[in-house]
Amino acid sequence: MSDMTASTPSLRSGMNFDRLRTYFPFMVLILVCIGFAIFSDQFVSARNLETVLRQASVLSIAAMARPSSS
Amino acid sequence: MMASIDLSVGSVVGLSAVIVAYFMQSNGLIAAPAGLLSGAFLGALVGVIYAKMKVPSFIVTLGLLVAGHGMMLHITEGRPIMIKDETMRWIGSGDIAGVPTIVIVALVAFALAYVIQNHTILGRSIVAIGGGEMVAQRSGIRIDRVKIGTFALAGLYSGLAGIVLASRMGAGSPTAGTGLELDVIAAVVIGGTPLTGGMGGVVGTIIGALIITILSNGLNLAGVSSYSQLIIKGAVLVIAVVISIDRKKIGVIK
Numbered sequence: 076m077s078d079m080t081a082s083t084p085s086l087r088s089g090m091n092f093d094r095l096r097t098y099f100p101f102m103v104l105i106l107v108c109i110g111f112a113i114f115s116d117q118f119v120s121a122r123n124l125e126t127v128l129r130q131a132s133v134l135s136i137a138a139m140a141r142p143s144s145s
Numbered sequence: 146m147m148a149s150i151d152l153s154v155g156s157v158v159g160l161s162a163v164i165v166a167y168f169m170q171s172n173g174l175i176a177a178p179a180g181l182l183s184g185a186f187l188g189a190l191v192g193v194i195y196a197k198m199k200v201p202s203f204i205v206t207l208g209l210l211v212a213g214h215g216m217m218l219h220i221t222e223g224r225p226i227m228i229k230d231e232t233m234r235w236i237g238s239g240d241i242a243g244v245p246t247i248v249i250v251a252l253v254a255f256a257l258a259y260v261i262q263n264h265t266i267l268g269r270s271i272v273a274i275g276g277g278e279m280v281a282q283r284s285g286i287r288i289d290r291v292k293i294g295t296f297a298l299a300g301l302y303s304g305l306a307g308i309v310l311a312s313r314m315g316a317g318s319p320t321a322g323t324g325l326e327l328d329v330i331a332a333v334v335i336g337g338t339p340l341t342g343g344m345g346g347v348v349g350t351i352i353g354a355l356i357i358t359i360l361s362n363g364l365n366l367a368g369v370s371s372y373s374q375l376i377i378k379g380a381v382l383v384i385a386v387v388i389s390i391d392r393k394k395i396g397v398i399k
Binding site: 110117126127130137140 | 154158245247248251255258295298299303305306309310313325328329332335336337338347349350351352353354355356357358362363366367385
């Protein structure tokens with residue numbers, strides 16, 4: 076009984092860490108967007124959004140097949 | 146996901162851009178597939194050397210990184226080759242119903258990569274090899290064939306990125322794609338694909354690419370110097386690895 080109660084928190088923390096790992100990229104993306112939106116009015120403009128998407132396109136295409144080989 | 150490292154991305158992207166611009170001088174838009182073919186060929190070549198001759202992917206792709214830059218300088222003779230074809234330039238700077246054409250190209254490429262990863266034998270074989278090569282081999286997966294196919298596919302995507310880059314710049318520049326490999330590795334790792342393989346995917350990689358791009362864009366808007374930007378990007382990459390690394394899977398770190 077005492078073994079079970081001792082192992083449960085570590086199992087739970089392991090699961091939490093796995094979940095953190097899964098959602099980490101999304102969290103970083105949201106945090107980065109919020110951070111820059113606070114510091115710069117230009118960041119949230121439609122023109123800048125278009126610029127970001129254009130810039131991200133080349134990198135995205137080049138990186139897309141890399142999860143396979145990285 | 147296959148636990149290989151590809152350092153040749155920047156060179157293959159740049160070389161494809163230069164090849165497209167070179168052949169477009171005399172053949173127009175019909176020369177665009179030359180970029181795809183050159184990327185796929187170089188990727189397959191890396192795959193053959195890596196899988197059949199058992200040379201570490203890190204070394205093969207490092208060799209191609211250097212050789213590719215040399216080839217770019219040879220073809221361009223050190224000067225940018227201008228692209229005059231209007232359709233090609235439209236891909237880089239035009240739009241369809243308000244959506245930039247280049248973004249539509251990226252979305253189509255994403256959809257294809259997603260289908261390949263999740264709904265094809267190649268995609269599942271890649272995950273299996275990353276999870277454990279010996280087990281994958283014993284379950285009937287043709288390891289060498291999958292590795293070569295994977296690198297050829299990665300090369301094909303680099304070729305497409307080269308065409309898009311050339312259309313955006315309006316030229317095939319001898320310095321095109323320089324340093325792109327580091328951004329690509331950062332995007333892949335930040336997107337949740339550990340270098341130990343067996344996990345990750347294209348959705349995370351897109352998110353990773355967006356993070357890298359937004360970091361650069363936002364830091365530029367905030368007036369942060371390019372030197373400081375490199376430090377911040379490096380720190381973000383290391384933090385991403387610290388969080389995403391699966392320590393249970395790694396025995397000894399060298």
